Amino acid sequence: MFKSKALKIFIPVLCITFIAAFAKHRLIDNKQLPQSHLYAKQMDETSGLVASGLNTGIYYAHNDSGDTSRFFAITPDGKLKTTIYYTGDKAERLGVRDCEDIAVGPGPLKGKSYVYIGDIGDNGSKRKYITVYRAEESPSWGKDSLAHATPVSLNLKYPDGPKDAEAMTIDPVEKLLYIITKRSDSVGVYTSPLKFKANDTITLTLRGRLFFKGLKPFKWITAADISADGLQILLKSYEKVYYWRRTAGQPVWKTLKSMPQELPYKQEKQGESVAFTPDGKGYYTTSEGVYAPIYYYKTPGN
Numbered sequence: 001m002f003k004s005k006a007l008k009i010f011i012p013v014l015c016i017t018f019i020a021a022f023a024k025h026r027l028i029d030n031k032q033l034p035q036s037h038l039y040a041k042q043m044d045e046t047s048g049l050v051a052s053g054l055n056t057g058i059y060y061a062h063n064d065s066g067d068t069s070r071f072f073a074i075t076p077d078g079k080l081k082t083t084i085y086y087t088g089d090k091a092e093r094l095g096v097r098d099c100e101d102i103a104v105g106p107g108p109l110k111g112k113s114y115v116y117i118g119d120i121g122d123n124g125s126k127r128k129y130i131t132v133y134r135a136e137e138s139p140s141w142g143k144d145s146l147a148h149a150t151p152v153s154l155n156l157k158y159p160d161g162p163k164d165a166e167a168m169t170i171d172p173v174e175k176l177l178y179i180i181t182k183r184s185d186s187v188g189v190y191t192s193p194l195k196f197k198a199n200d201t202i203t204l205t206l207r208g209r210l211f212f213k214g215l216k217p218f219k220w221i222t223a224a225d226i227s228a229d230g231l232q233i234l235l236k237s238y239e240k241v242y243y244w245r246r247t248a249g250q251p252v253w254k255t256l257k258s259m260p261q262e263l264p265y266k267q268e269k270q271g272e273s274v275a276f277t278p279d280g281k282g283y284y285t286t287s288e289g290v291y292a293p294i295y296y297y298k299t300p301g302n
Helices: 002-027
Strands: 046-051 059-063 070-074 080-086 101-105 114-119 130-136 146-149 152-157 165-171 176-181 186-193 200-203 205-211 221-226 232-237 241-245 261-263 271-276 282-287 293-298
Touching: 046 101, 046 114, 046 221, 046 282, 059 101, 101 221, 114 165, 165 232, 176 221, 232 271
Parallel strands: 046 271, 080 146, 101 165, 152 200, 165 221, 221 271
Antiparallel strands: 046 059, 059 070, 070 080, 101 114, 114 130, 130 152, 165 176, 176 186, 186 205, 221 232, 232 241, 241 261, 271 282, 282 293
16 A cells, blocks of 8 residues: 555656656757857867957957967857967977967057967976967958967966966956966966066966865866956856956956856866857857867846
8 A cells, every 4th residue: 555655656756857857958958059069170179269359250269288379260150260370489399388268358559459379278287487479460360261470478477386277368457367277176366467578477466266166177167258348257167157247446356256156058078168259248168179069158137
């Protein structure tokens, strides 16, 4: 009798569970189908993504370690328009060692837009310095199939020893370069002024540490972006996207110390890229891998 009553309760509960799971898959998960995918086979380890500040409908992306000193101008749906080569470090066999993120922002000339390529990866935490390359954007990027850039380099040192990092972004308001480290239980937030001369070596300023719940390596921070107006901030781990809305006049590093909002994110194979749209109303993510999917999401309030 007891088993019979138990079965009468268990079977309906089981059915409801399956129905709920199916509904979630159809109504929620399917809303996070890929927007598109990367079309170029040479983009096989995409590790950074950012919207152009000059060319409408263009985003810049680059590969992880193992690639040469180059980055790509692509459309939001992943079509390759221009491959941009630049001169890196002659001491490095490929010109760069481990590029992990890319940013767009102001630079030395007022009214100009610049691309910053972050050769900041350091898996073994052994590099004496990391390097960021800055190049002025060109109107030809996104139009010509091949282009060349002549960047200036900035060498950066951590005040507390070498670190591995994959997240770099630009604050256009205070004109600061931000690097957020990756692997420690609490990650470091470091800044450097955007005003520098070619081949300068600068010691980064530690602004604080951030703790994110979760298990390693899933909680490791892999990407960052600040919206073009400087009011919204994204940090991305392998499994989550974190969002902050900046209060006017507050430094980004202080904003990051407040509780973030977790935004929608479909976990990718090895997601290491996040980028706001130029208007800040949405963001894209993509990952390493040939023909990796591209996902689009709306930011809060849009």
